[in-house]
Amino acid sequence: MLVYPSSIDLSSRTLRYLSARLHARRREIGTRRRRLPAGRQALPALAHLRCGDTYAQLAAGFRIGIATVHRYIREAIDLLAALAPTLTQAMKTIRTKAFVILDGTLLPIDRLAADTPYYSGKHKSHGMNVQVLTDPFGRLLWASPALPGSVHDLTAARAHGIIDALAAAELKCWADKAYRGAGHPVRVPFRGRRLKRWKHRHNSSHTKIRCLVEQAMAVLKSWRLLRKLRCSTHRITAIVQAILILHHASA
Numbered sequence: 303m304l305v306y307p308s309s310i311d312l313s314s315r316t317l318r319y320l321s322a323r324l325h326a327r328r329r330e331i332g333t334r335r336r337r338l339p340a341g342r343q344a345l346p347a348l349a350h351l352r353c354g355d356t357y358a359q360l361a362a363g364f365r366i367g368i369a370t371v372h373r374y375i376r377e378a379i380d381l382l383a384a385l386a387p388t389l390t391q392a393m394k395t396i397r398t399k400a401f402v403i404l405d406g407t408l409l410p411i412d413r414l415a416a417d418t419p420y421y422s423g424k425h426k427s428h429g430m431n432v433q434v435l436t437d438p439f440g441r442l443l444w445a446s447p448a449l450p451g452s453v454h455d456l457t458a459a460r461a462h463g464i465i466d467a468l469a470a471a472e473l474k475c476w477a478d479k480a481y482r483g484a485g486h487p488v489r490v491p492f493r494g495r496r497l498k499r500w501k502h503r504h505n506s507s508h509t510k511i512r513c514l515v516e517q518a519m520a521v522l523k524s525w526r527l528l529r530k531l532r533c534s535t536h537r538i539t540a541i542v543q544a545i546l547i548l549h550h551a552s553a
Contacts (some may be wrong), residue, residue, distance in 0.1 A: 308353070308355075308363070308434070310345075310353060311347050311352065317345070320532060320551075321341040321343040322435055323381055323385075324340040324377075325341075337366050338421065346360040346371055348548075349363075351379075351527050353526055354529065359376075362419050367397075372473065375432040378536075379541060382543065382548060383539070383540035383544045386547055389446070389462060389464065390467070392435070393471060396471070399438060400438055402435050402475050402476075403436045403512055403515040403518075404435065404515075405456035405478065407423045407438075409429050410529065411429050411535065412428075412531065419450040420451045421451045421452055422452060427451075429452065430538050431455070432448050433455070434448075436517070436518040438511075438518070439517075440514030440520070441553075442549060444463070446458070447542075448542060451536075456481040469485065473487060475489065477512065491507075492504060522545065527541065528542070529543070
């Protein structure tokens with residue numbers, strides 16, 4: 303296999319953060335000497351998450367076995383995912399915001415047409431549903447665990463307890479028409495073709511606010527592994543949570 307130098311479009315702060323976490327973990331469990339030091343272990347994990355490099359590519363680039371690459375990356379992802387806040391913990395920060403924006407995204411996965419639970423009729427493809435909360439500027443605050451793509455956005459938001467948490471905090475939330483029926487804390491656009499002028503103005507201003515959530519979606523999709531996930535669906539929540547932690551660490 304040919305080996306070539308590559309780059310990862312992340313700051314050195316991200317590398318230092320993950321390296322420090324891995325080093326602390328090694329001291330905690332008293333691990334034996336490994337083929338790569340903590341700093342070098344962080345690199346293939348970041349390359350996998352950010353660039354979507356495969357285990358075979360990373361094994362050739364770092365001159366280690368594929369099984370070792372798999373073990374290193376899994377360890378890094380699980381370590382980061384364990385640091386991800388729950389919705390209850392995240393609400394301590396979210397409550398300080400004037401309002402939040404709620405939206406769902408579909409993370410594409412490699413599945414057959416027969417895998418009905420993962421098929422999204424809205425997107426006409428297979429994937430996993432992830433709910434995202436952002437601040438008024440579109441900055442990513444929290445991402446939910448992943449659910450099968452066939453789950454509707456409103457159903458997912460209720461299942462994660464997002465609607466109840468927003469209501470308890472008496473926090474205003476902007477969302478699209480998929481969340482119609484969510485209740486008082488969630489504001490959605492008016493529905494229909496023949497709307498009164500003031501309703502059209504409301505929908506226009508609502509769209510201008512809600513479109514800021516696309517910045518958060520762009521942040522998630524900038525981690526190219528999320529553009530086409532080929533791992534077990536049971537691992538996707540940990541991957542999303544690990545990326546969330548790395549994003550906040552580099553901010």
